[in-house]
Amino acid sequence: EPEVTQTPSHQVTQMGQEVILRCVPISNHLYFYWYRQILGQKVEFLVSFYNNEISEKSEIFDDQFSVERPDGSNFTLKIRSTKLEDSAMYFCATFWDSLSQETQYFGPGTRLLVL
């Protein structure tokens, strides 16, 4: 069965550093999402991406965050200058189209620790 993959699985970084989290969506999926889960808390929507642009973003997704699909396959989340509170599990999810309304497929997550 096709699956969403994410790299790295774990990342440790120093506060103020830039990080890029990568996701390889299921091929032919058109909609892409990032979610965040702070340890022990619920999963929260960050951003959705379709047709090479952001469709919707949450209030968490401030100017420090950006997303892109640079090569038509990888879908990346960049945090420009990490803060301690960015420490969380980041999940990528992909989805076929709005008409079929299939389930979003979640990747295994990247666990980010900001020191």
Next chain:
Amino acid sequence: AQKVTQAQTEISVVEKEDVTLDCVYETRDTTYYLFWYKQPPSGELVFLIRRNSFDEQNEISGRYSWNFQKSTSSFNFTITASQVVDSAVYFCALSEARASGTYKYIFGTGTRLKVLA
């Protein structure tokens, strides 16, 4: 506004007991989807079920069953004869269509289930 409430923060049961995890949702849409995900200690989100708002039939899959009641905006999940491997955090989620055409998920706060041997 959309909201998902999982009032049970943590439940402990002894193996072989049945357990029900509650989920109550709020939405103004007539078309929406409800989901349950399992998050084991390893952290990934494991899809369990999707139910659309027009299908109120209950579903059973092995030891798992789901009770969807639109009248009470609830989508409860029952594990029959629980096993230690069922120990995990379980999330209920709601998906609504957005003006952008995408369907973001709204998750509940999760219920941590501990099944004791």
